[in-house]
Amino acid sequence: MRGERADQVNLNRLAVFVALVRAGSFTAAAEQLGMTKAMVSQHLAKLEQELGVTLLVRSTRRMSLTEAGATFHADCVRLLAGAEAAIERVGTARDRPSGTLRLTTSLDYGNAVIVPRLASFMRQHPAVQVDLVLSDHVSDIIAERFDLAIRGGWLRDSSLRATRLGSFRQLLVAAPAYLAERGTPRRVDELPSHSVVAMSALPNPLRWNFTTRGGKRSTVRPRPLAQANSAAAVRGLVLAGVGIAVLPDYLVDEDIRAGRLVALLAHLHLPDGGIHAVYPGPRAPAKVRAFIEHLQAAGG
Incomplete structure (x- = not known):
């Protein structure tokens, strides 16, 4: 029964509830949230219905949290703070190179070109760790969870994104x-x-x-x-x-x-053959974009 009730709760109402407690009134909360007072009241009523408890006691002049409401409010504040922190971390990862860069390339090109350029890249970006796999086998970068593949030669048609880094004779x-x-x-x-x-x-x-x-x-x-x-x-x-x-x-x-x-x-x-950086997804993460730019600046 407890699991069924949790599944029925609209999590968007938690933010309305926290904003209401912070504002101190339905009118102030409505102004801060950009919605009508009736909508704020409706969100609270539905949240209480979904939870099966009373969160706020209202009179003509004031409102106060019930014991269950105070405990739930504290939990909601922590939950929303955690969500905001997660969103901020995603934004940081999007804009700043960090984490593990897992990439693959051929044995010969990897040893001759990629290894020395990885070393200079890591000095510039100390927040990035590297997992390099050298293989003459053309890897399935999605199935094998690679962020990036550096491929030489002539690309076959593919749904993957590719950036040309240079060419070779x-x-x-x-x-x-x-x-x-x-x-x-x-x-x-x-x-x-x-x-x-x-x-x-x-x-x-x-x-x-x-x-x-x-x-x-x-x-x-x-x-x-x-x-x-x-x-x-x-x-x-x-x-x-x-x-x-x-x-x-x-x-x-x-x-x-x-x-x-x-x-x-x-x-x-x-x-001439081409050297390409190949990666999945419509937009490469910051660590991939930064390494591609590093290779381009060095001439592929």
Whole structure:
């Protein structure tokens, strides 16, 4: 019976009751609440009916709380204060980065780019804790409760929100030892005779589309000697001299500068890939917006 009565109480009437006690009269309460005196009286009457107790005793000149009314009033004040505090906390979380930022990205991009930028972000926002998950598996960010995913490549259609952070170049590379043994390809039509390490996680790992500076296009469909679902693993195989591969610039730029890898067919261009921040919901929380802005300021 007690549970049924609680379910029947209109909680909006609690605020009217507290305002009435604070104002000291129905007239003053009506003015403060922006409603008629009759409406205030009606709310009180219905609240008393729903509770099954008398809260206020009224005379022509004054009103006073009953014992049950005084106890209930004290409980209502605490309840409404707690609700106001909860609303304020939500507003603070909405406007100020705080809490745990749970995000995911690929192993290679995460280690090469996201980890150092997370470190600088955390120094700027000490109220944010980070839970980073590195995986080459494309996570279901809603089911796995991620706030954010950083994805490279070409986005598939999705109901998720996406913000473009930047782009990366695809480079055809090989190790000097491999080229010394097999020769350096100078033309696209020489590529099918070379050993290829394919990145199987790509939408079309065995279709390379090259474009000249003049806009002429050519497509190569190599046969892989080996393949891997991780760009880092493909890079490792190429560094070991297994074959040539297409890899993102952020993963091999340092290798090229150090002479560990050689960029091939530099006069041709492979399609650029995009780096996107992907998140659920129509409006990202402050911690997500702040990290996206941090990545954009740093260039993706």
